[in-house]
Amino acid sequence: MNLWRNLSGRRRAVALAGASALVAxxxxxxxxxxxxxxxxxxxxxxxxxxxxxxxxxxxxxxxxxxxxxxxxxxxxxxxxxxxxxxxxxxxxxxxxxxxxxxxxxxxxxxxxxxxxxxxxxxxxxxxxxxxxxxxxxxxxNGGTPTPSPSNPTPTPSNPTPTPTDPTPSPTGPTTPPGPKVDNPYLNAKGYVNPEWKAKAESVAGGNRVSNNPTAVWIDRIAAINGTPDSSSNGAMGVRDHLDEALRQGAKYIQFVIYNLPGRDCAALASNGELGPNELPKYKSDYIDPIAAIQGDAKYKDLRIINIIEIDSLPNLHTNTGGSPGATAMCDTVKANGAYINGVGYALAKLGAIGNVYNYVDAAHHGWIGWDSNFSPVAGIIKEAATASGSTVNHVHGFIVNTANYSALKEPYFKVTDTVNGQMVRQSKWVDWNFYVDELSFAQAFRNELVSKGFPNSIGMLIDTSRNGWGGTARPTGPGPMTDVNAYVDGSRIDRRIHAGNWCNQAGAGLGERPKAAPEPGIDAYVWVKPPGESDGSSKEIPNNEGKGFDRMCDPTYGGNARNGYSRTGSLDNAPISGAWFPAQFAQLMQNAYPPLS
Missing domain, CATH: 2.60.40.290 (Immunoglobulin-like)
Structure with a gap:
């Protein structure tokens, strides 16, 4: 999955000094x-x-x-x-x-x-x-100031036209809505996917982590009922997993809702089955059946957590119009409203079920951490959350770093550090970003979303499944103070060649194990991307799942403008996205941080 997008802040930056503060x-x-x-x-x-x-x-x-x-x-x-x-x-x-x-x-x-x-x-x-x-x-006329974040009057940054769509807005819930808990992860046993558990235990040492809860990806219509002949995911469908969660005595289960029309419009490895104009089919053949199953009263005491459409809404800002990273597909789904209205419909339909908790994907610091992306993307998310019958109350929170590798915390350098009069922001690695890790970004972006009109009760999730960066290459202290690049490169625990590299990264390790309420504003650290499932194939592999070949998954590729023409850092011999990749899983365990016992 390509979670890196052209970061337009790069071309807008000048030699600046001081700390950042968003001012209305x-x-x-x-x-x-x-x-x-x-x-x-x-x-x-x-x-x-x-x-x-x-x-x-x-x-x-x-x-x-x-x-x-x-x-x-x-x-x-x-x-x-x-x-x-x-x-x-x-x-x-x-x-x-x-x-x-x-x-x-x-x-x-x-x-x-x-x-x-x-x-x-x-x-x-x-x-x-x-x-x-x-x-x-x-x-x-006027001059009326924008209210402060405590009483915002948001204006969408990139409104998307609402297409004429004969599909009606979602109707009421199949299970009467009831009071939701503030944090569905707190004091709750998570569902362990038996299919992932079996794969993990097929690799030596996998039993050390195989009992951690991971998300179930519903990445095409067939996955709703199970795909026994597929190379990715598994034979179990949505109802099978819910029944197994009841059998386990789990309190919560996590699903990834991932099948928008024109999905992943700026990448190829995780393109989907639906064309950009198939919004009615997305609603009737994908969201509605999922909602019907999740709304079965049989599951009313199970907290069902939906991760909504990874890698979608930020593209409408960073990869459209005149931006260097613009693609024809992203321009199309922005113009026809497929993403805005698809996400809105999913939020409304699923969020109307009393025991369902929706968390919307909010990219990561290496995608929207620039001020030119930060607030506009929050505005687009707000627009989607109030489209197609949805309201902000159908959103329980947001998730960052999904299926990505950005470090949770960078302990040895801060964005405010300076070296010989140069700010860390001026280094090649940071590239004028205002954030260097996911925790600080998630907490700041939560505040920005609240300022856009989301309830103050929203919580953030951080996917820590592959951002541990342990092993022998992990720094033990700050880098040399000779110049800002040497300092950052010697300090950073994120050992990717470039922060824009996203596919099957060599050297990556398991991160923090799933944990509830680890930091203020954070509902949980989660493993939404099941460790060991490929991001994309390292060469073209024909398949019937609509998944293409992206050169960012090719270890021989010299890169493009999005990653500074750097090598991809990808592992060789990788299968298509979502398929089991045992060599990657072995590496993730070897480089886990905190280390595995």
Whole structure:
């Protein structure tokens, strides 16, 4: 699974100094009047400030008639404020007056459509936000500031058109909804998948970890009833696993809901069976049957945890439009609403069942840790959570690092460290990211999601199935202080060649064992990706599961722009995604951290 995406923050970064802080900006909306019936707009202006500099992210929403081109105007309140480097628009500045003109690819804004632009800037003394904006010369009247995170009024960062879809919105639950516990993992025995357990114990030493709970992946329609002839997953279907969970006396069971139309639009190894226009089939043939089984009253005392559509919503920001990582498939599923409405429908249909807990995938720090991705992706997630009959109350929490390798904690360096006057953020490895590990990212992203309107009760999950990075290559202290790259490379426990490498990583190890409530804001460390299941084949392997060959799984590949043209670091002789890969499982046990006894 490709959990790395083009990180547009790289090309927007300049030599900055100081710590990051997300600051809510002005939300300005013009009322509909006869004099201004053609052009109305709202502008969401947010900044991330540091001493002497800032990044501004601006979302423009057209509330009037469609336009084929646009320019946005505003005035800096402070005469020292300057635009230095912009993106997604052509910026000009005269004195305190700034104009941003559309690029060729984002000039068209339909009624209700929006676009996001931004720039890096400099300031001295203070950095107040503009209070007045114009769109095509018409004032977006007001200057009303965006409420603080404790009382947010979010504006979706990348609204997606809602397609005409004859499939009705989800109806009520098959099991009457009841009160949910705050943390379904706490003081609860997890379900051990007997199929994974048998595979784990087929490898020497596997019995040391085979009793840990792992998630069951429902990655195609056939998997609902079981796929005995498949090379990946197993013969047991959803009802089989639920019945086995009851037999085990388990308190919770985890499923991965993973079959969106146009699935994994920026990768090939985990493409799915449904085309980008098959949203009705996703609803009727995939989500509805799963909901019917999970809603059976027989399972009402079992906490059913659904991990919702890994590797989907962040693509709508990082891999669409004019971004260097854009793909035709990602542009298609953004334009037709397949991801937004598919996720919304799944949340509403499954979340209406009283004993079901939905956790939405929220990528990882090495994908959306840049300020140019962080808040916009949270806005897209909010949009999906309120689409197709869903509300934020159908979301119990979020999961990060699913099927990825990012370290839980980096104990020997921090993002705020400096070496010879250079920040850690300037190192090649960190590449201007604001986070260096998953725990700090998960806690910060939780706060951002709450600021977008999700309940303060939401909890985060972190997939620790393969991010242990133990073994002889694990550092025991900070790296040399000779320069910032030597310091970071010598300090980091994440030993990947590049943080963008995601497929069957050589040297990886099992991470923290599944554990409830390990840190503030974290519901659990979980093993959602069953250790030993391949991320993708190291060469093309014909199959009937719709899974392609991605060169990022080829150990001989020299890389691409997404991973800095670095070697992939992938293991050789890997089978297709989801298939059992015993050599990988043996390596994960060997390099486990904490070590296995």
């Amino acid at each position: 900006g002005g939300l300005v909306t013009i009322p509909v009047t006869a004099a201004q019936a053609a052009t109305q707009c709202s502008v969401d202006y947010t900044t991330n400030d540091w001493p002497g500099g800032f990044t501004a992210n601006i979302t423009i929403k057209n509330l009037g008639d469609p336009v084929s081109s646009w320019n946005l105007g505003f005035t800096f309140p402070n005469g020292s404020q300057r635009v230095q480097q912009g993106w997604a628009a052509k910026f000009t500045q005269s004195g305190q007056n700034v104009t941003a003109t559309n690029e060729s690819w984002n000039g068209s804004l339909g009624s209700g459509a929006s676009t996001s632009i931004g720039f890096n800037g400099a300031w001295s003394g203070s950095n107040p936000k503009p209070t007045s904006f114009t769109l095509n010369g018409v004032v977006c």
